[in-house]
Amino acid sequence: MNNNSITSDVLVVGGGLVGAAIAWGLLDRGLTVTVLDEGDIALRASRGNFGLVWVQSKGDKMHEYARWTRRSADLWPDFAEHLAEETGISPSYEKPGGLHFILSEEEDRRVHAQHQRMHNVNGERGYGAEMLDRRQLDELVPGLGPEVISGSYCKHDGHANPLLLLRALHRGLGLRGGRYIPDGRVETLERDGDGFRATTSHGSYLGGRIVLAAGHGNKVLGPMLGLDVPIHPEKGEILVTERVAPLLPMPTHVLRQTNEGTIMIGDSHENTGYSTDSVTPVMSGIAQYAIRCFPALRNLRVVRSWGAVRILSADGFPVYQQSTDFSGAYTINCHSGVTLAAAHAGPLARMIAEGEFEPEITAFSPRRFDHA
């Protein structure tokens, strides 16, 4: 061990929502934790996302993911309250239910069939979404456009402020005695004795165990510890309007009103590599779709826009893996860092602390892709 090596029970590589939630949970279990964060050059999906805590439509074709998502949504109220009490920063979590607007008969049939499939597998426990007709929708949300024919509603859905969530987790890390290293871009990873050494440009860090939670960085870092990380980028763009008095009583899959009054508009899916550019044709497309759903938006000015890069596996479900060659090395990859934050801080951190993934999450192993 050289002089600049710092030792912790666990090294967490990545200080976004995934890494910060896991680190916060590990600290709660009495472990010492160092978080190495890349800094401003990182892609930072945690700073660009929409902020939904979303259950409906998650986990069709993988019922373990539906249950894991639902479990996190069930843990969110306590998680948000606990974070706010500990740090003085509320992640602005609300759970009024969530709505998916349906604009065509074909989509109505597709979503209805999805509800039935998911209900058949998991029942109420895993899902709990229902179809609403136009009359029921009008009672929930006045002002919908004429093209909205029906909707999918799930009472377990909600939303949070992702930036405040990240800020709260980071403050919580500090309050619990964690060490946070900014500009800690990891260049190499290797075995060192019984643990692991992560080398950055300004020194190296030692940990008994290591959790790779570096988003797209995991693809580069994973193979250094025998972890193949099958993820790819997918861009989404978001528009934000000026603040207005309360208009939308609940979040939807394309727009949500924040507690501060701005309306976020999103849901593009673009295959543009690691680019985070926001481009006019896509922005006007998502604005037009949102106006078809909710025409009052036509009167609002857009004040911000950005693009961010999702972290997706081939089937869209998480990739959680413990290395077989390097016991004690984990990689955690998912698209839904906000929705899953409560599960990551709670049960997943516990499983990592205890060194054993429980059956409910072993399905997220990338081995599922081997026979594809």
Added chain:
Amino acid sequence: MPKRIDPDTETVTFTFEGQIIRARPGDTVASALAASGIRHLRDSAVSGEPRGIFCMMGACFDCLVEVNGQPNRQACMTPVSQDLAVNRQNGGVEVKV
């Protein structure tokens, strides 16, 4: 309180809450209001607390005012012109559904 270095060049006038404000050509509404000692430009849509100028460069959206009947204008990004009618903004803007 902010003070002009050379105050004699104020040749443009507009109103804030009906009060006549003297400004220089090239001022923004925010700089002219600051030079006139006016700091309270709106009330927060969330808490009702008073808000005023913060970044002075279009980034923070704290200095929103109503300009010629249009709400949510950034005072720091709105150039002054003769006879603008600027009003304090109270809370969130109502939008008709």
